[in-house]
Amino acid sequence: MSTELARRAPAPLVNARSNHPQIKSPRRKFMETFGIAIGAQAVLTLPIFLGVEPLAIVAVTFGAFALWARLSRKNVRKQISAIDRGRELLEQGSLGQAAQVLDEALELRPRHVGARLQLAHHRALVSLLAGDFPDARARYADILRSNWLIKRRMLHNMAPVVYSAASMAAALDGDLGEAAKLQAEGKVQSTNLARYWYVTDAVILARRGHFEGLLRELELHREAAEGTITGVALRRLQLLEAYATHELAKGEDEYRGLHSGTDIAAMLHGIRPGRLDSLATKWPELREFMAAYRLLASA
Numbered sequence: 142m143s144t145e146l147a148r149r150a151p152a153p154l155v156n157a158r159s160n161h162p163q164i165k166s167p168r169r170k171f172m173e174t175f176g177i178a179i180g181a182q183a184v185l186t187l188p189i190f191l192g193v194e195p196l197a198i199v200a201v202t203f204g205a206f207a208l209w210a211r212l213s214r215k216n217v218r219k220q221i222s223a224i225d226r227g228r229e230l231l232e233q234g235s236l237g238q239a240a241q242v243l244d245e246a247l248e249l250r251p252r253h254v255g256a257r258l259q260l261a262h263h264r265a266l267v268s269l270l271a272g273d274f275p276d277a278r279a280r281y282a283d284i285l286r287s288n289w290l291i292k293r294r295m296l297h298n299m300a301p302v303v304y305s306a307a308s309m310a311a312a313l314d315g316d317l318g319e320a321a322k323l324q325a326e327g328k329v330q331s332t333n334l335a336r337y338w339y340v341t342d343a344v345i346l347a348r349r350g351h352f353e354g355l356l357r358e359l360e361l362h363r364e365a366a367e368g369t370i371t372g373v374a375l376r377r378l379q380l381l382e383a384y385a386t387h388e389l390a391k392g393e394d395e396y397r398g399l400h401s402g403t404d405i406a407a408m409l410h411g412i413r414p415g416r417l418d419s420l421a422t423k424w425p426e427l428r429e430f431m432a433a434y435r436l437l438a439s440a
Contacts, residue, residue, distance in 0.1 A: 271419060384427055
């Protein structure tokens with residue numbers, strides 16, 4: 142049965158995989174800026190040799206800079222608006238629309254580094270929620286390779302969020318070794334907070350089959366998790382708790398077991414069918430469990 146269910150894994154909701162716009166490293170960004178400055182100086186020197194009035198040169202330079210600054214501010218506003226709109230669409234589950242909004246914003250020039258990293262993160266999150274884990278992993282790898290998140294960089298505060306999402310993508314893709322590596326690297330970041338890891342840790346524990354440890358962690362951090370995460374993230378924890386309880390109940394006595402008397406259906410109350418399908422894209426055991434309780438869109 143599990144083999145059949147694995148074959149029926151849903152196709153990614155984002156069908157057309159867009160190219161990943163390059164995220165330039167701080168060094169490359171500096172070299173480009175330096176090159177532009179040298180080029181501008183060379184361009185400004187030529188009119189002086191040609192006898193053009195210095196005042197006219199200053200006026201043209203100021204006008205060009207003002208035009209560039211205006212265009213830059215306009216595009217930054219568009220990028221920030223796209224981040225907000227993309228986040229809203231993600232919360233609504235409209236992944237295709239979110240991908241389109243974010244992809245368009247990623248192509249805007251000139252590019253503000255902070256907005257661009259946020260856009261790239263949310264675009265990777267679209268692929269993660271759509272079950273396209275290889276694409277999500279590639280996008281997060283691009284972000285981490287850019288070196289904008291390392292210590293003492295201005296975007297270092299994003300590091301644990303990105304590491305957590307990248308770790309979850311690896312775990313859901315079945316690469317538990319890489320998931321553990323990213324998990325360890327993310328948790329030592331100076332800006333790390335426990336709330337970034339509640340869902341990721343639960344996914345890794347469940348994927349490893351450490352169900353007792355998962356239930357202990359959920360019980361230990363239940364109040365903190367419910368107070369700091371919302372929406373679909375809480376639904377994921379709800380699903381994983383029910384799944385872990387179900388798996389532990391399998392080997393217990395029907396009447397005297399610790400978990401065998403638990404009403405699994407009641408634990409799953411409120412989870413809309415199809416909402417969490419992506420979790421089981423490459424996880425046959427979870428997919429079989431979700432199918433049994435009619436939580437899949439196709440069930």
